[in-house]
Amino acid sequence: MKRVVITGLGAITPIGNDVKLYWENLLRGVSGANMITRFDTDKFKTKFACELKGYSDVDYFERKEARKLDRFNQYGLIAATEAIGDAALDFSKLNTERIGVIFSSGIGGFETFEKEVINHVEGEFVSRFNPFFITKIISNALSGMISIRHGLRGVNYCPVTACASSTQSIIHAFNYIKWGKADIIITGGSEAPITASSIGGFNAMRAMSVNNENYKMASRPFDTHRDGFVVGEGAGSLIVESLDSALKRNVNIYAEIVGTGESSDAYHITGTHPEGEGAFLAMKNAIQEANVSTDQIDYINAHATSTEIGDLSEINAIKKLFASNLNKIQVSATKSMTGHLLGGTGAIEAIATCLSIMNDSIPPTINTKEIDVNIPKELNLSLGEKTVKTINYGISNSFGFGGHCAALLLKKYIE
Structure with missing residues (x-):
């Protein structure tokens, strides 16, 4: 069995749009909660979430490309790009048939689905859908996009197990490498669930906090007065690699995966x-x-x-x-x-x-x-x-x- 290590990290989160800032703010104990800016919350019990800060798609993508991507696609591509750079991966010098992508999303392009259906029902062009509608909503599109962007021809798929999805992606990446079926896997998960239908649905389940008056402190695990979770958005990516490959490439190793x-x-x-x-x-x-x-x-x-x-x-x-x-x-x-x-x-x-x-x-x-x-x-x-x-x-x-x-x-x- 191969030993498996982590050689690259990428993240875009409510408390930092890259790994360095994310980590610094974690240690500082910074709350990522804010009042929702994405849509009018007057009709909802919960009016806050953990949105990304200072995010603009044109800072990362050409406008034409951005229009083809749901937010969850964008976030995942951004995190994967950072992780690839962090791991110093030069695909022109590697066997891309031995490099795969296992990348998750629990619900995929929720925002796109919501907007397109509303437009279909209420809009002027009631029979017209965006030609990129399907590829913007399906959860597995993101793993495919990462693979296509870098010409990676190894294993490529998207485990979907709700909030366990990206951990299971990492587990599956570990197994592929441990079993010798791949040398490197780009793995992780992405979600963009701050939408009206998502907030409304979780409110109906009584799963989310409604502490609108003190939203910065609403996410309070283990506290007697906790009243539900606070939804967030963003993505994380890890480069999971065989130890043999990492040593051959002479790259930084963050940690070893030893059990799942x-x-x-x-x-x-x-x-x-x-x-x-x-x-x-x-x-x-x-x-x-x-x-x-x-x-x-x-x-x-x-x-x-x-x-x-x-x-x-x-x-x-x-x-x-x-x-x-x-x-x-x-x-x-x-x-x-x-x-x-x-x-x-x-x-x-x-x-x-x-x-x-x-x-x-x-x-x-x-x-x-x-x-x-x-x-x-x-x-x-x-x-x-x-x-x-x-x-x-x-x-x-x-x-x-x-x-x-x-x-x-x-x-x-x-x-």
Whole structure:
């Protein structure tokens, strides 16, 4: 089996439009929440989200190209381009038949779909759709676009498992390389869900926070007064590569992927299992694959969306798996800053976990003031400010509607 490492990172997030700024603002505890500017929110219970700041498509694309791309396509292409540059990939010198793309989106071109249907029903040209309508909405178009842009002829597809999507993309990339079926995979996830239909739909489910008066602090994982998640947008991309390839290219290595876990709650279409059975299995499987013990895990970047059921479900899984060394585990919830990027969230959180391991610094959980009484007091939640700690192993968790559970175990790279 091949050893698998991460050699490039790219991100565009509500708290930074590149990896450097994203990481700096994570450590500073910056909230990405703002009042929604994209559409009129008068009819909606939730009036805020975590939008990108200072984003303009013409800063990245020619106008003609931008018109062919939904926001989720744009964000993913931007993140992938940064990751490719960061990994110093020169495709003219590599075997592109051994380079693939596995890149996710949970819901694809929601904004395009919404606008086109409204135009079809209410517009002057009721029978006319944009000729790029289909390629702007289908989730797999993004992985195809990355492949086409760079002439990459290896594996190319898009896992769709709601909010676990991009973590599963990374897991699948790991497996392809571990099994020797590819040398390099461009992986990650992208989402652009700040639309009227998305906000309306999540409001109808009572899943989102309605704390409009104090929106900067609305995403408060583990807090007694949390009232739902805050939606965010953006993308993350990682270059996952065999160690042999990375050493041959003599490039920087951020971390090594040593274990992965996938499972199902098999419980409810939207609600996580109260005892975290799926989350427990995913983390357990990742640790077993890595052939390490639970007391070697230093950090968990929790899925922790700031919902009552979801937060406690994950905590219960952590309690069960790490019962003998709970006080040694550091847990933090970066969604308190970025909001929830749905299908893109696993990628940006894998990046955060990777950088935490490399820099021995854990981003804080912000906004949490009164910890839920059901959370063990000995659990370290990294509240309020960054934690400086040697991190050799870190887990990134992602869970999606449908009961999809995914865990990624990263290790500090040692030559």
